[in-house]
Amino acid sequence: MNALRPGGIKIAPFYLVSGVILIFGAVIVALRYAYGLAYATNLTQTTTWGLWTGFKLVFVALAASGFTLTTGVYIFGMHEYHPLVRPAVLSGFVGYSLFILILLFDLGRSWRIFYPFLVQAGVTSALFEIALCVLLYYTTQFLELTPVGFEWLGWRRWRKVMVGATVGLSIFGLLLSALHQSTLGALYLTVPGKLHPLWYSPYLPLHFFLSSVMGGISMVMLLGWASKKAFGNKMELSWQELDRLTVGLGKAGAISTAVYLAVKALDISLGGKWHEVSSGWGAWYLLETLGCVLFPCMVFAYSHHHRKPGLIRLAAAWTVFGVVLNRLNVAVVAFNWTFPTNERYFPSWMEWVVVVFLIVLGLVIYRLVCERFAIVNQHPDYLSH
Amino acid sequence: MFEMLQDFTAFTKSCSYLLAAVILIAYIPFMLFLSRRDD
Numbered sequence: 001m002n003a004l005r006p007g008g009i010k011i012a013p014f015y016l017v018s019g020v021i022l023i024f025g026a027v028i029v030a031l032r033y034a035y036g037l038a039y040a041t042n043l044t045q046t047t048t049w050g051l052w053t054g055f056k057l058v059f060v061a062l063a064a065s066g067f068t069l070t071t072g073v074y075i076f077g078m079h080e081y082h083p084l085v086r087p088a089v090l091s092g093f094v095g096y097s098l099f100i101l102i103l104l105f106d107l108g109r110s111w112r113i114f115y116p117f118l119v120q121a122g123v124t125s126a127l128f129e130i131a132l133c134v135l136l137y138y139t140t141q142f143l144e145l146t147p148v149g150f151e152w153l154g155w156r157r158w159r160k161v162m163v164g165a166t167v168g169l170s171i172f173g174l175l176l177s178a179l180h181q182s183t184l185g186a187l188y189l190t191v192p193g194k195l196h197p198l199w200y201s202p203y204l205p206l207h208f209f210l211s212s213v214m215g216g217i218s219m220v221m222l223l224g225w226a227s228k229k230a231f232g233n234k235m236e237l238s239w240q241e242l243d244r245l246t247v248g249l250g251k252a253g254a255i256s257t258a259v260y261l262a263v264k265a266l267d268i269s270l271g272g273k274w275h276e277v278s279s280g281w282g283a284w285y286l287l288e289t290l291g292c293v294l295f296p297c298m299v300f301a302y303s304h305h306h307r308k309p310g311l312i313r314l315a316a317a318w319t320v321f322g323v324v325l326n327r328l329n330v331a332v333v334a335f336n337w338t339f340p341t342n343e344r345y346f347p348s349w350m351e352w353v354v355v356v357f358l359i360v361l362g363l364v365i366y367r368l369v370c371e372r373f374a375i376v377n378q379h380p381d382y383l384s385h
Numbered sequence: 386m387f388e389m390l391q392d393f394t395a396f397t398k399s400c401s402y403l404l405a406a407v408i409l410i411a412y413i414p415f416m417l418f419l420s421r422r423d424d
Contacts, residue, residue, distance in 0.1 A: 251419050258415060262408045269401040272393060301419055 018364045025357020028350050032105060040350045047336055051347035052106040054331035055355050057184055058324050059099040060134075061208070064216030065223065066092025066141055067170075067177040072252075074170040081245055083237050086148065086375045087223045088216075093141040094362045096134065102358055126186050133180030140173045151379040152372075159382075182209040188330055196334035198276050198285040201267045204330075210263060214256035214293075215323035218316035221249050225313050227376045230367065235376040243309040250312035254300035257319060261293050281337070288329060292322025 032040035043050050069088040072078045104110040116122065116131045143162065150159035185208030192200055201207065224242050228235050237245070268274060276282055296315040303311035336344065370376050387393040 251423075254419055255416075258412070265408070266401055266404060269404050270397055272397040301415065305418060305422060307422070 018360050021360045028353045042348045047345040051351045052102050054328045056099050057327035059095045061212040061215045061323050062219050063092040063095025064212040065219035067173045068216035069220050070170040071174050074167050087227050088220050089144050094366050096138045098358045098362050126183050129183050130180050133176045137176040144169050148373045181212040184208050196337040199330050199334045203267050210260040217252050218319040221316040231376050246309040246312050247307050250300050250304035257293050257297035288325050
């Protein structure tokens with residue numbers, strides 16, 4: 001237990017660079033609150049959702065690592081992946097924390113964030129459902145992580161209680177994730193005239209859910225690799241074991257990307273949108289779907305078949321990039337696509353800085369927690385559990 | 386090209402059914418390729 005007690009922050013180059021970015025980002029956030037959204041962003045009355053909204057979608061989609069892996073391990077019984085559950089749930093928790101932070105920055109009057117629950121509950125609104133699901137799922141992820149804290153504190157009885165609730169929490173988490181991941185897509189059903197036809201679809205909720213699954217699985221593969229790189233022998237898995245698990249996850253990556261691609265192709269066909277594919281927007285759409293979904297799908301399949309974990313990680317990184325591109329296309333690039341070029345929204349440098357600030361903040365929190373708690377390894381007092 | 390909405394939906398639906406059939410058939414060799422070397 002003493003080995004896991006806080007030992008002070010090491011001033012490694014990672015923390016030094018991160019510290020500079022975080023201080024600079026905090027100044028920009030302070031300016032945003034001091035002078036308002038109009039000062040810090042390029043948002044207008046016609047484009048009220050911009051880069052920060054796009055990254056809200058990105059953070060939630062990539063935070064799907066938690067529910068995808070807990071579903072696989074605790075509901076479908078794939079217990080060999082258990083060593084990756086805690087890193088996946090922690091990354092999910094950090095992802096939702098970033099979502100909440102960027103939401104607070106993006107809301108005009110962020111101090112009213114509790115209004116949907118206590119003052120004005122618009123129960124028929126998609127945003128209300130998202131707010132409720134995110135609140136409940138954030139709590140669920142916190143509860144899923146409590147055994148880590150109880151191990152650190154040495155509270156065996158409480159740990160046993162929370163470990164006993166794991167399966168129930170996983171089922172609840174899956175239910176909530178399926179609801180709000182898809183509802184984030186449903187938000188854009190309200191803007192059929194504003195979103196380019198190639199991205200607008202009555203099946204957007206399904207697209208968002210399926211792409212979050214493929215993004216979540218890919219994040220698990222990358223987290224395993226990054227944790228092993230960062231923590232080396234502290235991680236309980238050897239490189240050989242990690243490679244074997246990565247090859248297994250590669251199959252899930254291939255299937256999830258193939259299913260998503262099939263649904264996208266059927267959507268284009270059902271909407272009669274093939275002629276749009278040959279336009280300039282179509283080239284961008286093909287780059288997203290063929291370049292960032294079909295290509296990784298083929299690499300996943302090839303490298304799973306030939307047992308090449310390095311290639312699988314490359315495909316996973318490419319898939320994550322594809323999910324980021326998809327969310328930014330829906331929220332920013334293909335949004336208000338009919339506007340003349342000089343009226344189109346382009347994020348200000350301060351909006352980009354805040355996004356980088358949040359990503360670095362997430363990395364720092366993830367690393368600090370992994371260094372001090374039994375996330376990538378088993379706690380020495382609970383090796384037999 | 387299409388005079389009525391019904392013509393449009395009939396055309397896109399028939400194309401989609403054909404595409405769905407092609408996708409389902411393509412999934413068989415895809416899954417066989419993926420699973421061939423699994424234990």
